Amino acid sequence: MSVPERSSEASDLRMRVVIAGGGTGGHVIPALCVAEALRERGAEVVFFGSESGLERALVPEAGFELHALPLAGLAGGPVRRARALVLFARAVVRCRSLLGRLRPGAVLGVGGYASAPAVAAARSLGISTFIHEQNSVPGKVNRAAGRLVREVLVAFPDAARRFGRSVRAVHVGMPTRRQLFQATREEALRRLGLEPPVVLVFGGSGGALNINLAAAEAFGESTPYSVVQIAGRRDFPRLSTRNPRHRILEYAGNIWDYLAAADVVVIRGGAGSLFDVAAVGRAAIVVPYPHHRDDQQLLNARYFVERGAAELLPDREVDAKTLRARVEELLGDDEGRRALASSMRSLATPRAAEEVAGRMLAAGREGTG
Numbered sequence: 001m002s003v004p005e006r007s008s009e010a011s012d013l014r015m016r017v018v019i020a021g022g023g024t025g026g027h028v029i030p031a032l033c034v035a036e037a038l039r040e041r042g043a044e045v046v047f048f049g050s051e052s053g054l055e056r057a058l059v060p061e062a063g064f065e066l067h068a069l070p071l072a073g074l075a076g077g078p079v080r081r082a083r084a085l086v087l088f089a090r091a092v093v094r095c096r097s098l099l100g101r102l103r104p105g106a107v108l109g110v111g112g113y114a115s116a117p118a119v120a121a122a123r124s125l126g127i128s129t130f131i132h133e134q135n136s137v138p139g140k141v142n143r144a145a146g147r148l149v150r151e152v153l154v155a156f157p158d159a160a161r162r163f164g165r166s167v168r169a170v171h172v173g174m175p176t177r178r179q180l181f182q183a184t185r186e187e188a189l190r191r192l193g194l195e196p197p198v199v200l201v202f203g204g205s206g207g208a209l210n211i212n213l214a215a216a217e218a219f220g221e222s223t224p225y226s227v228v229q230i231a232g233r234r235d236f237p238r239l240s241t242r243n244p245r246h247r248i249l250e251y252a253g254n255i256w257d258y259l260a261a262a263d264v265v266v267i268r269g270g271a272g273s274l275f276d277v278a279a280v281g282r283a284a285i286v287v288p289y290p291h292h293r294d295d296q297q298l299l300n301a302r303y304f305v306e307r308g309a310a311e312l313l314p315d316r317e318v319d320a321k322t323l324r325a326r327v328e329e330l331l332g333d334d335e336g337r338r339a340l341a342s343s344m345r346s347l348a349t350p351r352a353a354e355e356v357a358g359r360m361l362a363a364g365r366e367g368t369g
């Protein structure tokens with residue numbers, strides 16, 4: 001699959017755009033992919049984010065300006081909810097002030113605490129405003145905000161119809177890091193010093209305790225294959241292994257190398273993780289997070305499973321014995337594994353970031369809300 005190339009359109013030098021939101025890697029990383037595409041087109045990109053999300057580290061590291069807002073979620077009792085609403089109202093006022101000074105041509109909300117106040121402020125000022133919805137089931141905030149924006153840009157085709165007929169929802173796919181399309185298995189194995197076959201277990205940026213504990217037990221003794229388990233900062237201190245072919249890592253910034261080296265990947269059903277695997281094209285066992293009210297990760301996973309691109313393993317069935325058996329069944333089925341990998345690769349969306357960037361810049365040039 002080809003890597004997205006720089007657009008041949010005229011440079012959008014000096015146009016400024018704002019990207020708002022973050023919190024988790026699932027929001028921040030696609031936002032940074034769009035920001036890179038915008039920067040390549042000559043635009044200046046400014047981020048609005050929360051004070052506690054991953055954007056506080058990742059956005060400045062990527063060379064973008066970040067305005068952090070004090071925000072909180074609505075979960076909890078009446079006092080916490082009241083505080084969150086006060087912070088939200090203050091954030092809208094702050095965003096209006098920032099947007100009035102920055103005068104962006106367009107604003108993109110990517111989800112997370114900072115997305116909603118920025119979108120509300122931008123719309124009230126008549127700025128062309130967009131939302132990117134990463135999941136197959138939009139959350140309540142995005143469903144409400146969808147009625148206020150110029151376009152809702154979705155990663156999953158099914159998400160478009162969930163916004164209703166009054167919302168202009170367009171399927172663009174998931175903005176994905178280019179390194180994932182460029183990574184090759186041979187180079188990854190050499191760089192990482194891994195001996196094939198390789199199993200990768202990755203529960204997402206926040207970790208996945210049930211998967212991590214099962215994997216540590218399942219692969220903690222001798223295996224005839226290499227296992228890399230990226231546990232996340234929360235779970236890493238709890239895990240250990242006696243198997244020299246089993247690596248347990250806290251974090252991997254070069255996730256593309258580990259995905260490229262893998263023969264089988266065990267992941268949660270986060271949209272970002274699924275499309276990362278699709279970019280590389282690997283056989284996946286998906287264990288959706290079971291506690292979302294709207295079964296968000298389950299429906300994300302089903303999109304891939306129903307297209308022959310992944311296998312589903314319910315979280316309630318995950319234990320050391322079952323996990324190892326499912327992994328070894330796939331490792332022993334070369335034809336089935338290749339079929340899954342091929343179907344997975346066909347679902348990648350390599351030009352999604354360019355598509356989002358292009359729509360924002362076109363709206364900015366028009367100067368309409």
